Amino acid sequence: MAETATAEKVAKKKEKPAPRIEVIDEFCKGCNICVDICPTNVLEMKPDPTRWVGAVVVVTRPEACTRCMLCEIHCPDFAIKVY
Numbered sequence: 001m002a003e004t005a006t007a008e009k010v011a012k013k014k015e016k017p018a019p020r021i022e023v024i025d026e027f028c029k030g031c032n033i034c035v036d037i038c039p040t041n042v043l044e045m046k047p048d049p050t051r052w053v054g055a056v057v058v059v060t061r062p063e064a065c066t067r068c069m070l071c072e073i074h075c076p077d078f079a080i081k082v083y
């Protein structure tokens with residue numbers, strides 16, 4: 001009984017919440033750096049003619065994110081955050 005409770009506690013500790021990726025649309029200039037650098041193809045460029053840059057990055061496969069932070073580190077405009 002006590003062993004089961006301990007095993008459950010350990011399992012809970014190991015569980016991490018899924019990564020949350022936030023794109024700050026106003027800052028994104030559609031340069032494609034984050035799309036190119038993401039090793040698991042989480043991000044895509046979406047055409048948006050209403051924007052002066054003509055495109056904005058969108059998160060299409062959040063479940064594939066490994067929280068490697070490459071997108072956040074390389075974005076020149078601080079437009080993408082990973083939590």
Ligand code: SF4
Binds near residue numbers: 023029075
């Ligand atoms: S690197 Fe930054 S500015 Fe460039 S497309 Fe990605 S979020 Fe937008």
Ligand code: SF4
Binds near residue numbers: 039043064071
């Ligand atoms: S943190 Fe890594 S895996 Fe997740 S979206 Fe950014 S580059 Fe892709």
